[in-house]
Amino acid sequence: MLEQFSETINAGYQFKGPSFVLGGAMLDKATQTNTLVSLPMATLNRHGLIAGATGSGKTKTLQILAEQLSKEGVPSLLMDMKGDLSGIAMPSPGHRKIDERHAAIGLPFTAGASPVEFLSISDEKGARLRATVTEFGPVLFSKILSLNDTQGGIVAVVFKYCDDNELPLLDLMDFKKALQFMTNEGKAEVQEIYGRISTASVGSIMRKIVELEQQGAGTFFGERSFEVDDLCRTDELGRGIVSVIRLTDIQDRPKLFSTFMLQILAEIYSTFPEAGDAEKPKLVLFIDEAHLVFDKASDALMDQLEAIVKLIRSKGVGLIFVTQNPADIPENVLGQLGLKIQHSLRAFTAKDRKAIRLAAQNYPITEFYDVDQLLTELGIGEALVTALNEKGIPTPLVHTMLRAPESRMDILTDAEINSIVKDSPLVKKYNQEVDRDSAHDILTDKIEAAHAEERQEELKEQRAKARKSTGSRRREKSTLEKVMSNTTTRQIGRTLARELARGLLGILGGKRK
Structure with a gap:
């Protein structure tokens, strides 16, 4: 043996x-x-x-x-x-x-x-x-988040939009910012090119990302x-x-x-x-x-x-x-x-x-x-x-x-x-920190620029209204002015003036006699 x-x-x-x-x-x-x-x-x-x-x-x-x-x-x-x-x-x-x-x-x-x-x-x-979010790609990133087909489709749209607009997806902050922009400020643009995005599905994706962040993934992506x-x-x-x-x-x-x-x-x-x-x-x-x-x-x-x-x-x-x-x-x-x-x-x-x-x-x-x-x-x-x-x-x-x-x-x-x-x-x-412009920075600047432009438009409208209001006030007369400018009022005024003058002249003439 x-x-x-x-x-x-x-x-x-x-x-x-x-x-x-x-x-x-x-x-x-x-x-x-x-x-x-x-x-x-x-x-x-x-x-x-x-x-x-x-x-x-x-x-x-x-x-x-x-x-x-x-x-x-x-x-x-x-x-x-x-x-x-x-x-x-x-x-x-x-x-x-x-x-x-x-x-x-x-x-x-x-x-x-x-x-x-x-x-x-x-x-x-x-x-x-x-590793960057971009390196994961939409399919793998969706699988990590355990997303369904509808949610995975939204993730694919986010990646596509960022590729088309040269927005680097480096970390989870970038992805969240892009998702928020596409469902708020950029909603009309996105809907016209890529179709409508469900806000309910976006909310589910956000919760999944938060769950991943709570396990420390924020330090891994980037x-x-x-x-x-x-x-x-x-x-x-x-x-x-x-x-x-x-x-x-x-x-x-x-x-x-x-x-x-x-x-x-x-x-x-x-x-x-x-x-x-x-x-x-x-x-x-x-x-x-x-x-x-x-x-x-x-x-x-x-x-x-x-x-x-x-x-x-x-x-x-x-x-x-x-x-x-x-x-x-x-x-x-x-x-x-x-x-x-x-x-x-x-x-x-x-x-x-x-x-x-x-x-x-x-x-x-x-x-x-x-x-x-x-x-x-x-x-x-x-x-x-x-x-x-x-x-x-x-x-x-x-x-x-x-x-x-x-x-x-x-x-x-x-x-x-x-x-x-x-x-x-x-x-x-x-171990060197790398901090180049990414989707979060670019979209933040874009949103701030859009907000600044909106504020400028609002200020222009406010100034136009103010000028219009000031001009209206200049053309509008007071009640006294309106009374004094009335034809009847002017006639009565002239009559009273003549009578006062006559009275005054009569008194003066009597004295001279």
Whole structure:
């Protein structure tokens, strides 16, 4: 049995092209020295899964894969949800248990660090990852907001109007301003060219945007846009750079996380050239806490994710999902994953036991293990492993004692992180504030100019009315003037004057006599 097992594993995990050792094979819970389990570089763009209960060693497995890929010249992108992946930038201090593990595997242990770049989509330290609303496009932007067809049509009109009028949509403020302008000041113009826009639908879109803003998306949308080619760098020694996105402060904001992930995947798919069948991937993305991507995703968003997962491998890009249970990954996505590394699962309830039976069905049939039982008995740093060989055929399922990471299995200090960030060329490139005129500024100026013009027209009208009113007052006589100018009044006045004169003259004449 032992001889047959060793022959099966050695034959199943021997590859012609580049590969790296993941650990040593185990049978009957004992490590078989010099029966090594390796992974072929050529099929790592067929995607993969690292699953297991909390504390079973998933994060360290991710660390092992990233540092071995780096040594082979393959860059990677890691989602650091808990803050414990930063240690990959420093060599392991070593430990007695590490030496014992590697002695059992039959693999010498060598400490080493990987070149690391820290990235951020929030307020964490690192190079800022941003994208403009325009780069998302109307279809993807609508799917992120979970809009219906009518609302999505309005979003398409907003993008079209801004394109036609050279209004850059850089951030969410730009989009909101454009939407407000098109339904208020610019309503007549928009309706004439693009048709009527429902105010009720506009209100729904605004509420969706506010929801996205409340999860911190305001810091993600904007400039300077991150260029995904910067994820594919190597250092002067030819090692792939490990880009670590620090996400410790967005675990409670799944909408922002899924928005970021979808944009990154879409940007990579749209910009990377076709790679064909290469000896190794161009880039590998590790998506930790993958359930956060899928749990809150709308049906439309799920369709988009599934399509990208199926197609992005042709660009030479591999995706490794990291989660607690394979059931966290939709079946249509799970079926695309060639590499599976399954750590221990817990069977505390009847539901847990059912989930374990279903999980066991995801792996190749084996005569060497009772998979259902073994899934609950795996120790820390142990896993069931299967991959695709260079011909695309699944390798035999093997209980594996995983090698230890060559880098530090702990977080970096603030001083160490600050030192890496300080020397980062990407921080200098992307953390500068860019404040060019966008749709918000241009439309605000346009509205203010329109309002100023309206005020000028109002002032002109007011002055005209004032002049008219003043002229009317000049032509209009008072009551006394009207009486005095009356013909009858004038005649009576003349008569009275004559009589007064006569009387006066009579008196004067009498005196003279």
